[in-house]
Amino acid sequence: MSITKRAGLLPAALALPILLGACGSLQPSDRLLGVLTPYRIEIVQGNVVTQEMAAAVQPGMSRAQVREVLGSPLLTSIFHENRWDYVFTIRRQGAQPQERRVTAFFDGERLAKLEAGELPGEREFVDSIDTRRNKAGGKPPSLELSEDQLRRLPAAARPETAPALPATPPRDYPPLETESR
Template structure:
């Protein structure tokens, strides 16, 4: 009776399987490590708190009310009952392919008015978007208005033709009268 080759090498196969399994466990413990150098496990994107940018912080000044601050920065992530005159805006983001970010802005109140605020170096809105953009697609900003030179280069509109249109065309149709959208004031 001959033994099958599989049964003869089964301890070796078991050891190899155990080594691969342990390597997989070790790779999943470190978020930057890839399994077998090829596979990156999915990491859920975690965003907590309010994004506070330079533009938002520039509008914050002493004397604003709590409601005005809430309108500018949103509701604070931390508003402690024991420190009622302090609001903490904490922002964290972990996104696969981008560096994790963490910021902390503290607003101090006195008599429901802003007394002072502490903000670290905050990014502008464009810098923030660039920092979390994992696609790194080059975007060209399109101007929303034409410059004076561009306006001068546009062709002038053709004057309306004054020749009489045929009787059945839309140009000869009587102007339509529509009822007003709002009632006319009483006289």
């Protein structure tokens, strides 16, 4: 290769590591060239605990009852066997990162107390992670049909009754065992 060709490759070879290094230093709010936003993977860890769930847990409940309401704890320790930690984190592109901690303290097999910071309600939590651009007025879709929609549904088809089958299928072979009396 001639010296002039090598000299032309030198700036490109030096610029490549700089450009690749710049990609790793982008923050979530950074945009590449002011237009492109790099893809960020959604990271969800732990159990979502809402106000409604925390309100359902009462002192005196068994460990199984607490697990049924809140789910399995993210952290348990053999050194702190009377403590369960429910930690929740979510990082989603287009939404604020969230982190919450709920701690359940037990006295033997019974819940002594539940410590939690400020917890969102279910609807508030869903709204905080909803990144759709065109929300329908912020109102969730209705899951029930109106009376008019129910009337417009086609009538349910009635299944035709199948002919009754004989009690025992007819045999065309001799029985395997014979009665001996």
